[in-house]
Amino acid sequence: MTGLPAIGCVSVLLAVGCGTPAAPAADNEQRLAEIDSRFTSGDFERVQREAREYVQEYPRSFKGWSLLGWTYVKLDELDVANECFDKSLDLNPQWDNAHVGKGVIYRSQGDNASARKCYLEAIRILPENPEAFASLLG
16 A cells, blocks of 8 residues: 555546547648648649648548548549548538538539439538539529
8 A cells, every 4th residue: 555545546646647538639720721722722633632641630520521522523533522521421410511512523423313412401501501502503
């Protein structure tokens, strides 16, 4: 016995943090914004590389997976884009942007009924979603 009262041993254990470590952050918003700004400028090859690295570092980032999906859409790699949007929706089924992305893929494949369902789901999640409305009407 160490001579410490039982309550003292518990206090020491709590103070040094013997619990499980905190999970890593799901996102680095600043870095994600930088990658997104390159996407907006049209540098898709660079964005593809950076977004792949980003989701390796932040695998729980539904935003990162969605951005990577949009990049693959721009590069006309629709199967990979669809996988990225699926991963985004696995992490956050309420991410309207990924539903719109899947709708774009369905529309490009001629499946307008499935595209419409995706756009309507995005609107259900975010009623003022301009991309979903524009895609629904287009």
